[in-house]
Amino acid sequence: MEDNKITEDSANKPKNFIREIIDEDMKTNKWQGKVHTRFPPEPNGYLHIGHAKSICLNYGIAKDYKGKFNLRFDDTNPSKEEQEYVDSIIEDVKWLGSDFENRIFFASDYFEQMHYWAIELIKKGAAYVDDASADEIRENRGTLTEPGKESPCRNRSVEQNLDLFEKMKNGVFKNGEKVLRAKIDMASPNFNLRDPIMYRILHAEHHRQGNKWCIYPTYDWAHGLEDSLEKITHSICTLEFENHRPLYDWFLDELNIHHPQQIEFARLNLNYTVMSKRKLLLLVQEKYVDGWDDPRMPTISAFRRRGFTPESIRNFAEIVGVAKRDAMTDIALLEFAIREDLNHCAQRVMAVLRPLKIIITNYPDSVEELDAVNNPEDLSMGTRKIPFSRELFIEQTDFMELPPKGYHRLVPGGEVRLRYAYIIKCEEIIKNDNGEVIELHCTYDPETKSGTGSSNKKVKGTVHWVSASHAVNAEVRLYDRLFTVEAPDSDKEKDFLEFINPNSLEILTGTLIEPSLKNAKPGDRFQFERHGYFCVDSKFTKNEKLVFNRTVTLKDSWGKKN
């Protein structure tokens, strides 16, 4: 391996305290120039944006330091884990572009080795089988200020421990009857060192091991071993494991095996949503949302379905940075990341969400094909033709009979430009019996055709439209934040479910889109001009019915003021 102290890639990335530690390790040659990270999810739910931050962090470091990145499932608890979650996690990590090559591992594949090591600790007199019940163990663990009490089983002979542990493994005992504990220090100020449990009896079927085992390693016992086995150099995890580090260190030192360096960082919190898997699962189970990938969820699969790009998520992960203090990140940062990306790559298109019919009274009964630019940010994306005719639809909100000051769209007697077409003038308003405007009669000025430069006429506003006889009907789903408050799960009295936003989903069925979108495919992303970015939904779209999800709105400096 080359003598690459700090690679160019790593030097060009924004610094954070973890990269600084690694830079230092490279200088001191602590790991012989190697960097090996991993992402170790438990397959008990779908991945969310917080996991995405961790994935990007770990993969980004491995990539920049020319190291390796593993995906490893921490599947040590058969009662909560499922294959469906394994599959979704693999899909999400791949989608994010984090390349684990062929290194996809399972903690459960290490059970044999862990069991062997447990026996080694027993033989050293560093672990013992305890007969105490869960309640007894809890009672004897002590409190914040008092030390715990040692179990009567603590000083069993090695032979007896070996025998009992063997029986545990062979299914002689029922769930909870015995546990294997590390023999450390019942008086430690760190609870994790008060003889933590290494194995519990669980007569349960494991999603990959079947019924091979009836004892399962606890996370605390297993996790460090998994990292050690995979020769991980930097075990990056979240803050809540800080207190566990001395325990992992203890196991690794007792076993005298490869000892990764654990580094803890603050998990991502986003306002107006929740990030705990337990709460997300509840939202799914209780049908507050349509599933883990409901576009209102903060899961990776939901962002994907909603139209986010992997690039935007990666960019977001970089923007928010890495530190040790708890933080609440503003959702505006995420919205910025996706707008920035889509602005450059999404094709522009015209769609009328809430149609208002207009008739161009002086336009002939014919159809004209007009040129429209696909993306003004990227002219190489070309142009397309859009049909223009005598009967059109514009947005209801683009006409006001009694406009407020500063409104510069269509008003009675006023003029506005139809994008890529002509300037029209509102001549007559047609209302129904309820006094609602249902149709507008307008005239157009043939001299003002877009692109001809034949008119010097200026208007304040430009409005999008579709041709009535050519437009395609579509369903559009508008999403708002799932919760009405910034931190729904931090209220002392109220449950987070009480803060659910009743208007987080609005379904529009009468939307009319320009005909060029007729053959759009699930996953295709567009900018509906003047509205925002939309993506063809992959779940509800059928052959005869297009359904769009609004990914994010355009910034709106007018709407904000009014």
Added chain:
RNA sequence: UGCCUCAUGGUGUAAUUGGCAACACGUCUGACUCUGGAUCAGAAGAGUCCAGGUUCGAGACCUGGUGAGGCAGCCA
């Protein structure tokens, strides 16, 4: 109450051996514009939780407070 960790504009992060607070988002102006978008130009906004100390000099170091988060699962 014990242990661990953290504390910088509204939000998220910077400030390499102590040298006079930077960047991004957001907000607000203005310019431009056939998207009230994008782009461009600019502005406001913190004196770094508090109090001492070391130093010519502290956001960085020391001491003591205060505040926040985590830990008493056979969850991870």
